[in-house]
Amino acid sequence: GPGSARSRWYQTARDRFHPDRLARSRSRPAGCDTPGMRVAILGFGLIGGSVARALGAAADAAAWSVVAWSPGGAGPSRAAEDRVIVHAALRPEDAIDGADIILLAAPPLEILELLDGLGGRWAAHVAPGAVITDVASTKAILMDRADALGLRFVGGHPMAGRETAGYEASSAELFQGRPWVVVPGRHADRAAVLAVETLAVACGARPVRLTAREHDDAVAGISHLPLVIAAALVEAVAGDGREDPPGWSLARSLAAGGWRDMTRLARGDVTMGAGIAASNATALAARLHDMQAVLDDWLVELGGPDGPDVEAIARRLRAARERLEEMP
Structure with a gap:
């Protein structure tokens, strides 16, 4: 069943994750002496909180312990009170100290700053063999930065979400059955990729390996x-x-x-949305040009000299509906 599959994934990753994990001696944050994979989540809103909840609800929940940090600190503090995480760190370096997986769960432009910290002023706190990953909606700009910094980075993007933001909106079920895109970085070995895929499976998702370009275009x-x-x-x-x-x-x-259905996405997190648009601007602009061409064609359809052709409009609407019906 799903639980046994997740356990097999975890066992394989634990055996091959990094051979020196038992040999190293690292300090752990207070209250974080639980055995198993230690996950540090930097940024703790909807997605970060849902990852923590999903790991806590997994069949192999005892194999995971989660520490979290966010700039404001409210989300991790509440999660610690809820026993969703084992420790709410006051500083990023406290969260990442001794972590096996460092998960960046912030808007894309903020993740760039976190990557700079992990490759710079916090580097001494990154454990040997630790894997860095993220959950951002754009990949190329982050992969380029992580590769340039020489980080053991595996890009990630769970294809799940909702318009409400923050830890309070998080759910252990958010990733169930959803694709979780995995993009191996230049300095990520097979074990690092496997670790991130194991994390995704533990959250109930389906890992899908892509290149950064494939992901961002899609x-x-x-x-x-x-x-x-x-x-x-x-x-x-x-x-x-x-x-x-x-x-x-x-x-x-x-x-x-x-109106409500069509504007739902415009009700989401403004900072997150702006970062997404700015960090995938080239691919997004290309799609907007495609959209503009389609809208221009609709204007022609509606403004013909003999008036709108109802049958032609019906054919277009039918074709669109059929394309949607082809989707799972």
Whole structure:
């Protein structure tokens, strides 16, 4: 069953993770003397909190112990009170000291700063053989930085989320059955990749190995473009907030499910969204050009000299629906 599969993954990774793990003597944060894989989570919102909860609910939960740090500290403190993690660190270096896996769960641009710290001022606290990974929605910019710093880095991206942010929104079930993209870095050996895949499986996800380019091109269309389109829809209909456009007051009073569903992504974490768009700008811009061409074609469809062709419109809508029905 799923539990035995996760246990086999864990046993394989533990045997091959790094041969000197028992030989090294590292200090551990206070309260963090639990045996097994030690995971340090830097950044502790929806995804980081859900990873901690998922590991705590895994069939082999005793094999994992989690320490967390965030700039504000509220999430880790609450998680420690909830016994979701074993320790809420006050500083990043306290969290990573002795960790087997260091998971960066912050917005992409903040992860760049964390990588700089791990390759610089905190390097002495990174245990020999420790694996660094992340959960960010863009990969190439992070892989390039980690590779340049010589870090044993394996990029990661669980394809799961929700519009609500923060530890309070986290769930042990968030990753169940979902793909977890794994992107091996230049300095990551087979054992490092296996460790990250083991973490993903323990969280209930399915590891999928991709290159950074493959990942970023794909998510630009299925994740980042929808985010920008949702925001653009709000801007087009509701304005930019400085003044209400004509008709918005009435439209707002009539808005129902269609508006709510189409604008859901625009209700998410602004800092996270901005970092995603900025860090995958090239691929996202290419998808926006594709979208612009399609919208221009719709304008032609609706503005023909003989009026709209209802059958042609129906064919386009039917084709779109059929493409969606092909998806699992």
